[in-house]
Amino acid sequence: DVVLTQSPLSLPVTLGQPASISCRSSQTLVYNDGNTYLNWFQQRPGQSPRRLIYKVSKRDSGVPDRFSGSGSGTDFTLKISRVEAEDVGVYYCMQGTHWPLSFGQGTRLEIK
Amino acid sequence: QVLLQESGPGLVKPSETLSLTCSVSGGSISTFYWSWIRQSPGKGLEWLGYIYYTGSTNYNPSLKSRVSMSVDTSKDQFSLELSSVTAADTAVYYCARGTWFGEFDFWGQGTLVTVSS
Numbered sequence: 001d002v003v004l005t006q007s008p009l010s011l012p013v014t015l016g017q018p019a020s021i022s023c024r025s026s027q028t029l030v031y032n033d034g035n036t037y038l039n040w041f042q043q044r045p046g047q048s049p050r051r052l053i054y055k056v057s058k059r060d061s062g063v064p065d066r067f068s069g070s071g072s073g074t075d076f077t078l079k080i081s082r083v084e085a086e087d088v089g090v091y092y093c094m095q096g097t098h099w100p101l102s103f104g105q106g107t108r109l110e111i112k
Numbered sequence: 113q114v115l116l117q118e119s120g121p122g123l124v125k126p127s128e129t130l131s132l133t134c135s136v137s138g139g140s141i142s143t144f145y146w147s148w149i150r151q152s153p154g155k156g157l158e159w160l161g162y163i164y165y166t167g168s169t170n171y172n173p174s175l176k177s178r179v180s181m182s183v184d185t186s187k188d189q190f191s192l193e194l195s196s197v198t199a200a201d202t203a204v205y206y207c208a209r210g211t212w213f214g215e216f217d218f219w220g221q222g223t224l225v226t227v228s229s
Contacts, residue, residue, distance in 0.1 A: 037213040041157075048206060048219040049157065060217070092157055096214030100172040103157040 004104035023093035037096035044089040114139040116220035130194040134207030150203040
């Protein structure tokens with residue numbers, strides 16, 4: 001099975017400052033069709049997860065442009081250019097290239 | 113706007129079968145792949161499997177033969193059954209819409225299922 005390892009697991013950030021979360025895969029996430037099925041989800045306290053990014057860098061409708069995804073192969077990053085209070089929560093990467101589908105262990109973002 | 117709503121018992125006894133249904137509104141169930149994902153208390157997310165509207169399924173091998181999913185296109189609903197449950201199956205269970213590659217774009221609010229006698 002593919003293991004996704006996120007770092008850091010806890011991320012205290014000052015409002016207005018940037019934040020970055022790493023997701024490393026135990027196998028390449030490039031599929032036979034040339035796409036890379038790596039997603040990022042945000043789970044705010046008490047809410048269901050919400051997809052932010054799919055196929056590494058495609059931002060979902062309604063997601064602020066301060067969120068961006070990048071990476072290739074086995075190394076991926078979610079960046080928030082300027083953290084706002086509403087960004088507090090847990091962020092998960094998730095891969096859909098290999099079965100079974102799997103999630104990273106989550107990164108908890110908090111405001112300093 | 114697609115809405116998903118989980119329903120089912122919140123308490124299941126050990127060794128019994130957990131049964132949940134997800135009702136889909138605002139879009140047809142006859143496209144996309146429909147998944148069940150769970151989150152144990154204080155832990156991360158685990159994909160349990162998905163079903164296509166044709167009834168084709170793909171399950172997480174970690175659940176071995178305990179999991180079964182079904183779909184009722186006439187009611188725009190799909191269901192989960194997890195047999196021989198233990199306390200380790202206590203979790204919030206989510207249903208979600210996605211593709212063959214996951215990409216879950218709509219989620220239900222989740223329902224807490226506790227396994228206890």
